[in-house]
Amino acid sequence: MIKGSLKAKVRDGRIHVRFMQRGDLGAEANLPVKVYRRCADEINFSTGMCGDSPGFWTEYIENQRMDDPRVQEVFAGTLPLVHSFCEYVDQTAKVGHIYLYWVTQEVDGRLTKIGPVACKLRDSEVWWSYERFCDEMRRLAADYPALVSVEDFGESTRHRRMLGLKIGSQERTILLAGAIHASEPGPELLLKALRFMLETRPELLEQVGLAVLPAVNVDVREETVEGEPFYLRKNPNGVDLNRNFDFNWATEYVYGYSSGDPDASTYHGPYPASENETRAAVSFVRSVKHPLALFDYDSCSVVTEDWLLLDTSPDDVNWASHNRLANLYSRAFRASHPGCGTFTAPPIEYPMPLMDCFADTGMPHGTFEGWVLSTFGIPAFSLQSAGSEEGRCNDNDQVPLERLEQWARRHAHALIAVLEDFIRGGGD
Numbered sequence: 001m002i003k004g005s006l007k008a009k010v011r012d013g014r015i016h017v018r019f020m021q022r023g024d025l026g027a028e029a030n031l032p033v034k035v036y037r038r039c040a041d042e043i044n045f046s047t048g049m050c051g052d053s054p055g056f057w058t059e060y061i062e063n064q065r066m067d068d069p070r071v072q073e074v075f076a077g078t079l080p081l082v083h084s085f086c087e088y089v090d091q092t093a094k095v096g097h098i099y100l101y102w103v104t105q106e107v108d109g110r111l112t113k114i115g116p117v118a119c120k121l122r123d124s125e126v127w128w129s130y131e132r133f134c135d136e137m138r139r140l141a142a143d144y145p146a147l148v149s150v151e152d153f154g155e156s157t158r159h160r161r162m163l164g165l166k167i168g169s170q171e172r173t174i175l176l177a178g179a180i181h182a183s184e185p186g187p188e189l190l191l192k193a194l195r196f197m198l199e200t201r202p203e204l205l206e207q208v209g210l211a212v213l214p215a216v217n218v219d220v221r222e223e224t225v226e227g228e229p230f231y232l233r234k235n236p237n238g239v240d241l242n243r244n245f246d247f248n249w250a251t252e253y254v255y256g257y258s259s260g261d262p263d264a265s266t267y268h269g270p271y272p273a274s275e276n277e278t279r280a281a282v283s284f285v286r287s288v289k290h291p292l293a294l295f296d297y298d299s300c301s302v303v304t305e306d307w308l309l310l311d312t313s314p315d316d317v318n319w320a321s322h323n324r325l326a327n328l329y330s331r332a333f334r335a336s337h338p339g340c341g342t343f344t345a346p347p348i349e350y351p352m353p354l355m356d357c358f359a360d361t362g363m364p365h366g367t368f369e370g371w372v373l374s375t376f377g378i379p380a381f382s383l384q385s386a387g388s389e390e391g392r393c394n395d396n397d398q399v400p401l402e403r404l405e406q407w408a409r410r411h412a413h414a415l416i417a418v419l420e421d422f423i424r425g426g427g428d
C-alpha cells in the first residue's frame with residue numbers, strides 16, 4: 001500500500017508527483033491509485049521582509065482537506081514505476097499556478113491517503129535552473145570570446161560548482177552578485193543585463209571590466225526552480241548567507257529574529273564565513289585585482305530595483321562619493337529607455353534614511369556588502385525594490401517575462417552609466 005510522504009517537483013516543465021508503495025504486498029506492490037488536485041493560488045510567496053511566511057503556509061497546506069469542492073480527481077489507474085517511485089506527471093497544470101495534490105488507494109476495502117503536497121509550476125523562461133544559467137554563462141563566453149570568460153569560485157554545500165564571469169578589462173573591475181538569498185534576483189536578471197551590455201557597449205568593458213557571481217545560494221535557489229511555492233532564504237545548512245560574512249559578525253535582533261538562533265530566518269551560522277558559499281563569494285572578490293564597487297542584487301523573486309542600501313554612515317570619508325554613485329545608478333535606472341516600459345515609483349534621492357525595519361536595530365550584521373565595503377573601502381550596495389507599481393508583481397512572485405527583460409535592461413543602463421563614470425574618473 002501507499003506509505004510515507006508525497007513529493008512534487010518540476011522537471012522539464014511539468015510537475016512530477018511521486019510516492020512509494022511498499023511493505024506488505026509483495027509482488028503486487030504497484031496497485032492502482034487515484035490522484036487528486038486543486039489549484040491553490042491563495043498561497044503567498046512571501047508575506048514578510050525575510051520570508052517568514054513558510055511556517056504559516058506549511059501549516060495551512062497540511063490543513064487543506066481533500067473533500068474541499070475545488071479538489072478534483074485527475075488520474076485513476078496504475079502509475080509507472082520510476083526508480084521504485086510511482087510517478088504521476090501532470091500534463092494539465094498551468095504555468096504560474098500553485099497546485100495541491102493527494103493520492104489515495106483502496107485495497108481490500110481499506111482506503112489509504114497521502115498528501116497534500118504543494119508545488120508551483122514557474123515559467124522556466126523567468127526562473128532559470130542552475131544548468132540553464134551555467135549554460136548561458138558558457139554561451140556568453142562563446143559569443144564574446146575576447147571579452148568573456150567563465151571562472152569557478154568554489155563549491156556549494158551540495159557540491160555544485162559556483163561559476164561566475166569575468167568580462168572585459170580585469171585591471172579595474174566592478175563586482176556584481178545575486179541570489180545570496182535563495183529565492184531572490186540573480187542569474188536571469190544579471191545575465192540578460194550583461195548580454196545587453198555586451199551587444200550595445202562592448203567598448204566600455206574594454207576599459208572597466210565586470211566580475212559577476214550570479215547566484216551565491218545556488219543550492220536552495222534550485223528548490224524554488226523545482227517548485228517550492230514559498231520564498232526561501234537560507235542555504236542547505238540553514239544559514240542566512242547574508243549574515244555569515246566576517247564583518248561585524250555578532251548576534252543581533254532584526255526583522256523580529258535573533259541571528260544567533262538556528263531556527264531564525266536570519267541565522268548567521270556557527271562562526272563567520274562558516275559556509276562554502278560565503279567562502280566562494282570571498283574568493284570571487286579576492287580574485288579581482290582592483291575592485292571598484294559591488295552591486296548585490298537582492299529583494300524578492302526575480303527582479304529588483306534601484307533602492308541601493310549602503311551600510312555606512314556620514315562619518316565615513318567616502319560617504320558623499322558612495323551616495324553620488326547611488327544617485328547615478330538610480331537616475332540611469334529610472335530614465336526612459338527603449339524597451340524598458342514605464343517606472344512609476346516614489347522619488348529617490350541619496351543619501352536615504354535607513355529603511356524602517358532597520359531604524360531601531362541599525363543595518364544587519366555579517367552582510368556581503370558590509371564585508372566588501374569595510375574590507376576594501378569601496379562602495380558596496382544591496383539593491384532592493386523601490387516599490388514601483390510595475391514591480392509589484394515581484395512581491396508575490398508573478399513577474400512576467402516582459403517585466404524581467406525590461407528591468408534587466410534598466411539595470412544594464414544603470415551599469416553602463418556607472419562604467420562611464422569610472423572611465424571618466426568620477427567614481428574612483
Ligand SMILES: [Zn+2]
Pocket residue numbers: 181184242298299
Ligand atoms: Zn535578500
